[in-house]
Amino acid sequence: MNITEKIIARASNRNSVSPGDVVFANVDKLMIHDVSGPGVIKVFEEWSKKGIQLDKVWNADKIWIAEDHFVPSADRISAENISSLTKWAEKFGIKKHFKFGLGQYGICHTLSHEEALVLPGEFYVGGDSHTNTTGALGALAVGLGHTDIAYAMMHGRIWLKVPETILFKIIGKKPPHIMAKDIILKIISDIGTDGANYKTMEFAGNVVSQMSMEERLTLTNMTTEAGAKNGIIEPDAVTDEYIQQRTADSYKPILGDDPHYLEEYTYEIEKLEPLVAKPYSPQNGAAARELQTVEINKAYIGSCTGAKLEDLRQAAQILKGKKVKVRTEVLPAAQSIYIKAMKEGLIDIFMEAGAVVGPPTCGACCGAHMGILAKDDICISTTNRNFPGRMGHVESQTYLASPLVVAASAIKGKITDPRDVSN
Amino acid sequence: MKGTVHKYSRDNIDTDVILPGPYLKIHDHAELSKHAMEGIDIDFSNKVGKGDFILAGSNFGCGSSREHAPIALSHCGIGAVLAPSFARIFYRNCVDGGYLLPLEIEKSTLEQISDKDTLEIDLQNNQIHDMTNRKKFSIATFPPLIKKIIDAGGLMYYKE
Numbered sequence: 001m002n003i004t005e006k007i008i009a010r011a012s013n014r015n016s017v018s019p020g021d022v023v024f025a026n027v028d029k030l031m032i033h034d035v036s037g038p039g040v041i042k043v044f045e046e047w048s049k050k051g052i053q054l055d056k057v058w059n060a061d062k063i064w065i066a067e068d069h070f071v072p073s074a075d076r077i078s079a080e081n082i083s084s085l086t087k088w089a090e091k092f093g094i095k096k097h098f099k100f101g102l103g104q105y106g107i108c109h110t111l112s113h114e115e116a117l118v119l120p121g122e123f124y125v126g127g128d129s130h131t132n133t134t135g136a137l138g139a140l141a142v143g144l145g146h147t148d149i150a151y152a153m154m155h156g157r158i159w160l161k162v163p164e165t166i167l168f169k170i171i172g173k174k175p176p177h178i179m180a181k182d183i184i185l186k187i188i189s190d191i192g193t194d195g196a197n198y199k200t201m202e203f204a205g206n207v208v209s210q211m212s213m214e215e216r217l218t219l220t221n222m223t224t225e226a227g228a229k230n231g232i233i234e235p236d237a238v239t240d241e242y243i244q245q246r247t248a249d250s251y252k253p254i255l256g257d258d259p260h261y262l263e264e265y266t267y268e269i270e271k272l273e274p275l276v277a278k279p280y281s282p283q284n285g286a287a288a289r290e291l292q293t294v295e296i297n298k299a300y301i302g303s304c305t306g307a308k309l310e311d312l313r314q315a316a317q318i319l320k321g322k323k324v325k326v327r328t329e330v331l332p333a334a335q336s337i338y339i340k341a342m343k344e345g346l347i348d349i350f351m352e353a354g355a356v357v358g359p360p361t362c363g364a365c366c367g368a369h370m371g372i373l374a375k376d377d378i379c380i381s382t383t384n385r386n387f388p389g390r391m392g393h394v395e396s397q398t399y400l401a402s403p404l405v406v407a408a409s410a411i412k413g414k415i416t417d418p419r420d421v422s423n
Numbered sequence: 424m425k426g427t428v429h430k431y432s433r434d435n436i437d438t439d440v441i442l443p444g445p446y447l448k449i450h451d452h453a454e455l456s457k458h459a460m461e462g463i464d465i466d467f468s469n470k471v472g473k474g475d476f477i478l479a480g481s482n483f484g485c486g487s488s489r490e491h492a493p494i495a496l497s498h499c500g501i502g503a504v505l506a507p508s509f510a511r512i513f514y515r516n517c518v519d520g521g522y523l524l525p526l527e528i529e530k531s532t533l534e535q536i537s538d539k540d541t542l543e544i545d546l547q548n549n550q551i552h553d554m555t556n557r558k559k560f561s562i563a564t565f566p567p568l569i570k571k572i573i574d575a576g577g578l579m580y581y582k583e
């Protein structure tokens with residue numbers, strides 16, 4: 001079995017499982033945020049009208065809550081949603097509630113790793129499609145809708161179909177201007193936005209082994225864009241070190257054992273060019289240099305995909321001592337990352353370059369608030385989706401790229417390969 | 424099930440199109456339904472009748488996990504979406520929430536059914552009857568667990 005199958009077998013108390021099996025599996029961790037949380041509360045309200053009452057959640061210590069999409073409260077409705085989360089968490093004794101403006105908080109998928117809320121070998125479900133992100137820790141991390149999350153909250157179990165797995169081996173010598181974002185954009189351009197539908201995307205190879213945890217998280221984050229059920233990387237020394245810096249909790253890593261894969265792809269990345277995904281799909285990858293005539297009027301460095309500490313470091317390396325030519329927004333993905341960036345002097349670099357640095361929030365990534373795009377806006381962004389209307393007006397355009405490409409483009413006012421800006 | 428079909432043949436109709444992000448903070452079903460399919464057809468909610476269908480290209484519902492998407496469609500009156508394939512979370516949400524049926528069709532069926540045709544769907548025999556052009560098409564059978572959840576009326580009513 002490969003790692004995903006082994007985790008499902010453990011969670012469903014079976015000796016083995018095979019792709020296609022449908023099982024009910026026990027959940028180890030569960031997350032809701034300020035969009036899915038109120039949705040889940042609504043599901044419970046509807047059920048209670050039909051006589052199904054929630055008296056207590058399956059395990060309050062294994063549930064955690066993030067406030068990320070509409071914080072700071074964008075308007076009255078989002079303020080009500082956020083206050084409903086607090087009441088609800090108190091009612092059911094959920095203590096891990098990361099509140100905006102109260103110490104550590106941030107984007108749900110960032111907290112999952114930054115706070116080591118999920119550990120290797122665990123089965124983790126979240127009320128958000130990019131829950132896949134956390135698979136970089138060697139966990140089975142799956143995104144679900146409100147009803148499924150409500151069910152799991154009540155019973156501590158959920159049904160799963162054991163997915164087929166595609167293995168992506170990333171090998172060769174990684175050029176310094178290439179980031180995990182370029183690699184995953186390349187993969188999605190090749191396999192398409194439904195290329196891994198219902199399947200697992202597992203990553204391996206020397207490039208992945210040498211990657212930092214934060215870079216690995218970019219790979220798994222965007223497996224959602226290929227339709228994958230989950231993305232996963234086997235835990236190793238990098239994983240152990242990352243987790244040990246964040247928690248004293250012990251865990252039992254699960255590794256593949258005589259693994260079987262539906263397909264295997266090998267990517268040799270020595271000659272990979274910095275990529276950009278054109279509107280309106282993450283699968284529209286093209287070399288940044290081919291697009292250097294495209295003028296932009298906004299650059300966005302944010303989200304669970306592209307505002308981790310390493311993303312900010314890379315962007316700062318380009319922006320240091322330069323001025324941005326277009327509106328540029330930087331939103332660190334969590335309070336702890338913001339603090340680290342500040343101590344390293346990155347925030348000074350961004351502000352001196354003329355960018356605005358905002359609070360950790362999903363903000364404009366999902367077109368919620370804080371800098372959404374107008375009809376004619378053309379934005380280059382470190383986020384993960386560029387569907388019509390994703391960041392604002394349906395006719396606005398978003399180009400997806402790595403923090404290096406976004407920072408380089410912000411300086412030039414048009415799409416720019418990071419190799420084409422002088423240091 | 425009998426109703427009018429609303430056809431949007433493009434592939435990858437995503438959840439930002441079905442129910443745009445700014446409305447995610449809304450949890451009132453009636454209010455959500457006013458914005459259904461706003462990203463592709465601003466008039467959608469006005470032209471849909473109870474029991475109508477959506478016919479669409481492959482990978483319908485890709486993108487986010489928002490259950491707002493099937494809720495908005497079902498509250499508008501949509502009883503089933505017919506497409507060659509669905510994104511996984513959207514599919515689960517439709518079934519587990521008991522909102523509407525995701526029906527998988529052949530790619531060729533997509534071309535042969537026209538916008539505004541009247542369809543009758545026979546779930547017993549896994550068939551679509553296009554009453555307008557008098558053609559019949561097959562739909563994929565549901566896997567056993569999915570069928571049981573649908574018959575129960577949603578995951579909450581399903582007994583393991």
Ligand code: SF4
Pocket residue numbers: 068069107108109128130302303304305361362365366383384
């Ligand atoms: S930052 Fe964007 S992709 Fe990540 S959870 Fe928020 S809205 Fe979703």
